[in-house]
Amino acid sequence: YYRWEQWLFKRLYEKGLIYKRLGTVNWDPVDETVLANEQVIDGRGWRSGALVEKREIPMYYMKITAYADELLASLDDLPDWPEQVRTMQKNWIGRSEGVEISFPYDEASIGKTGTLKVFTTRADTLMGATYVAVAAEHPLAEQAAANDPALAAFIEECKRGGVSEADMATMEKMGMATPLSVRHPLTDELLPVWVANYVLMGYGEGAVMAVPAHDERDFAFAHKYGLPVKMVVGSDRYADVAAPWQDAYAEHGTLVNSDKYDGLDFQGAVDAIAADLEAKQLGNKRVQYRLRDWGISRQRYWGCPIPMIRCDSCGDVPVPDEDLPVVLPENVEITGRGSPLAKMPEFYECACPSCGKPARRETDTMDTFVESSWYFLRYACPDADAMVDERANYWALVDQYIGGIEHAILHLLYSRFFTRAMRDCGLVDVSEPFTRLLTQGMVVADTYYREDEAGRKQWFNPAEVAVERDDKGRVTSARAPDGAAVVIGGTEKMSKSKNNGVDPQALIDRYGADTARFFIIFAAPPDQQLEWSDSGVEGAFRFLRRVWNFGHAYATQHRAQLAGGAPELPAALADVRREIHLNLKQANFDFARHQFNTVASATMKMLNALEKAPQGDAAAHAAVASEGFSILLRVLAPITPHLAHTLWTECGFAGKLLDAAWPEPDENALRQDEIELMVQVNGKLRGSIQVAADADQDTIEGIALASEAAQKFMDGKPPRKVVVVKGRLVNIVV
């Protein structure tokens, strides 16, 4: 598998879809190792406790941004993905239109000539820019720090802490002035250059223009450091420009204080300013994505080795195809410090494939997300003597993909990208990996524990704990098998550590697979978490046993009464038949929207109706029972196939259940002569009336107004308005 992953790496590298550049990582200076974001706790290494620092190291990147537009647009081609997943991906890709602006600098302002680039979606506020901020690693910051120990110390401080977006967003915003300035591209005014810890080198240009009046973050920063605030977007709130502002005005509006741009609206101002910048060659409109390229280099042992060789004369050279795979050595020594492969000369010492001189093999391995991005294609052709063969096309796309919501963005976006990258390498014809997506919930169960003197928790499995309840059924206490009390720990994800797991095999042994399936289906919709309950399982078993008993009673007694033809039904049996078809209609509707728990409810309601059907008229009862039970079995078949198929045969229904047509509700059975309508007075439910099903508006109004409930609560006042909702209710407003 990883041989072909390396092979694809090379193809993507050749196509320019993989490249190398510096990336920022968490560095633990004590363990001398790169830490995952998860391993950085409050800015410190989880094991060493050392203050983590940001460090720039060379890494390989996959150019997922080359597909940003396609990945975004194609979300519309995935109607069978949950809306929330598509929304999250859309926001993650984050397409925004804006302007790239160059702030020129020269001998006078910085000591050399050049431009500082920033990107902004608010070019309309350019006339309100009062300073620019650069990342600590930005070349201008380093230049300024060269002769300024205080600034150098501040830059060191900025490098502390983790790199995760959550850390960046929640840390205190800090900055320090530099003696440098850049020129405003339109007014030529000098703007001070600040170094700020919230500007990241790896994001965008590593620099931002600051407009305190119209950006919350800039406002807070300017407020803290006494930087000028210049209002350029009009608002009633800020009619008094001199008043002390509480916050920024970030909405779009009409420009003021902006010379020739005064009076323009957002779009007009962006257009005019972009045009002027373009004329001066100091800016241009451009689309920016929030999506960043995917850094795949990991300084870990476990992983697919990156098939590259570093040669001092030739640069980065791919390992020749015939030398693949680059095999992960097994005699590795794991010390917990640094990358194990980087300490194994027998692994990294090699000859340059290009010039033959001694060279160094790449010791980084790939992010394991790379593996999970194409397995579904390889699984279609596991013995192929290529990355994939034509069988991948035959089986793609995956019809139904199931996974947790935690994969909504990363795994699912990487897989979508990978499928396209493989397509563009001529490996598959498809662009998307998964047709339908279901994000399932977790299985959770109650937890119980007891603490020893040392504070260690001993966890008890829910199956061995006896709970005590008050007379309302509320759980009051719980006891372990030894009779002593345990602490009720709440409902948590099933896990070994909390000892609250349930072995499905034990369940199947005891109740059978159908009961397990029925309970799981009935307990919660599939995308919601499933709360395990032993008594719930027993409830499912009781229901299925009732189905079984009804089937056998039907087979032995009722069926004998079946006369054939369609007998005239007494009212009570017509009601039963109506109940069956009503629930069938509901079940079909719920199947279509994938809400299976209410399908299970519908089968329970059907059985309840069948069991209560009066048996006085044997022939009519047999007809209703026969039709009703055949519907029940067919609706139940996808949930409890074994039970349904067996009963279908034992009851003597024609053919095999698998071949039977899916039942459709009979509209005639649903028809009613009289219906009940609720009567409300001033929106409050006060009673109900019986009306003919086809009664018109006036008739219904008349009956409602004359009803006892209405008369009582109208208090003799004339109706001001009467709202009739067909088939539902009448609301009388007085």
Place this chain on the structure above:
RNA sequence: GCCGGGGUGGUGAAACUGGUAAACACAGCAGACUUAAAAUCUGCCGGCGCAAGCCUUACGGGUUCAAGUCCCGUCCUCGGCACCA
């Protein structure tokens, strides 16, 4: 902090397009059957109140004849935030 979910009885949940809140179950309570137990069946089961009735879908506002559902704000909670995978 940002993005996406969620918050309804003792519990799991249902309520489709704004129209009877709590369907269907679980637990509980009472009863029938039984010498007894299990199983099964029947009834009750959001809160307050003797009752009439009033209140109730996290909290506070709003729109509407009518809000669990729509709008604004707040709180809590879960998932993700690019090196957990």
